[in-house]
Amino acid sequence: MADTAAPIDSTYNFIFWFSVVFTVVITVTMMYFVVKYKRRKGVPSEPTGHFNRLEIFWTVTPTIFIGVLFHVGFASYIKNATAAEGATEIRVRGKKWSWEFEYPSGDRVPGELTLELGRPYKMILSSDDVLHSFFIPEFRMKRDCVPGQYSFIQFTPTVAGDAQVFCAEYCGTSHSGMLASVKILPPAEYKEFEKTLGKCSEGPEICDEKHPERWGEKLFVKNACVTCHGTAGSGIVGGSKSPGPKLAGVFNTMQPMATGPGVMADENYLRESMLRPNAKIVAGYTTVQMPAFVMKDPQIDAIIAYLKTLK
Numbered sequence: 001m002a003d004t005a006a007p008i009d010s011t012y013n014f015i016f017w018f019s020v021v022f023t024v025v026i027t028v029t030m031m032y033f034v035v036k037y038k039r040r041k042g043v044p045s046e047p048t049g050h051f052n053r054l055e056i057f058w059t060v061t062p063t064i065f066i067g068v069l070f071h072v073g074f075a076s077y078i079k080n081a082t083a084a085e086g087a088t089e090i091r092v093r094g095k096k097w098s099w100e101f102e103y104p105s106g107d108r109v110p111g112e113l114t115l116e117l118g119r120p121y122k123m124i125l126s127s128d129d130v131l132h133s134f135f136i137p138e139f140r141m142k143r144d145c146v147p148g149q150y151s152f153i154q155f156t157p158t159v160a161g162d163a164q165v166f167c168a169e170y171c172g173t174s175h176s177g178m179l180a181s182v183k184i185l186p187p188a189e190y191k192e193f194e195k196t197l198g199k200c201s202e203g204p205e206i207c208d209e210k211h212p213e214r215w216g217e218k219l220f221v222k223n224a225c226v227t228c229h230g231t232a233g234s235g236i237v238g239g240s241k242s243p244g245p246k247l248a249g250v251f252n253t254m255q256p257m258a259t260g261p262g263v264m265a266d267e268n269y270l271r272e273s274m275l276r277p278n279a280k281i282v283a284g285y286t287t288v289q290m291p292a293f294v295m296k297d298p299q300i301d302a303i304i305a306y307l308k309t310l311k
């Protein structure tokens with residue numbers, strides 16, 4: 001179980017019992033009236049005509065109830081949509097037909113997600129091929145994994161034990177077998193698991209892949225990003241303002257745009273700016289001469305991982 005389950009369960013139960021009570025009250029009243037006012041021989045009907053106060057009463061009351069239901073649902077939605085400060089990020093990649101989890105250490109583990117009890121997590125989801133949906137019923141959490149885009153879910157595991165990841169979007173013949181197990185370990189046991197992470201003995205290429213921020217730094221230099229964004233994205237080239245916007249410390253902040261409202265510099269924004277530099281132009285940088293980079297997801301992820309480290 002995770003902290004996300006309780007608000008969803010309570011909202012569900014609230015709406016369920018709310019509906020049960022009203023179904024019973026309305027049905028019983030209706031049946032009583034059907035019997036009481038049924039047509040009888042010799043008794044003429046007495047139409048009541050229009051009754052304003054009653055009309056207002058049964059319009060306003062349900063509107064208030066609907067407002068309450070909306071508030072209950074929306075409040076728990078917002079609570080579950082907000083990541084805790086300092087949440088541990090795990091990259092989740094869906095592909096036909098498996099799940100891969102990438103830890104902050106850079107280790108990629110297919111088919112098994114190991115989590116620490118009580119630690120807040122943010123899952124960054126994407127797909128390598130078609131539409132999948134990351135679903136952990138025990139956490140009451142489900143989110144689509146869309147190719148070419150990131151989506152997020154966040155939670156804090158609250159009970160140690162096992163859970164199960166399903167794919168909840170039909171994605172081909174082995175969709176039903178697209179499973180992964182979730183292990184929630186108490187902190188002491190998690191420390192043991194953590195010791196197995198971050199070890200790299202496969203040579204520089206693979207080791208780079210295992211450490212996305214290190215790999216990202218190399219790609220940043222290799223693609224000559226430093227020419228326009230400054231060393232380590234400092235926004236300064238040759239002692240003056242660089243041709244491209246500053247990148248250090250930009251992640252997760254609002255960026256003013258040349259036109260229109262500001263934009264949150266999240267993963268999707270960084271990705272879009274690499275692939276389509278003209279899509280959103282930062283205020284003060286009108287001529288965009290940056291080429292659109294053709295890169296695969298792992299490279300883009302690595303550069304984003306690197307940009308996140310720049311303060």
Ligand code: CUA
Pocket residue numbers: 094095097131132133167168169170171172175176178
């Ligand atoms: Cu992946 Cu269904």
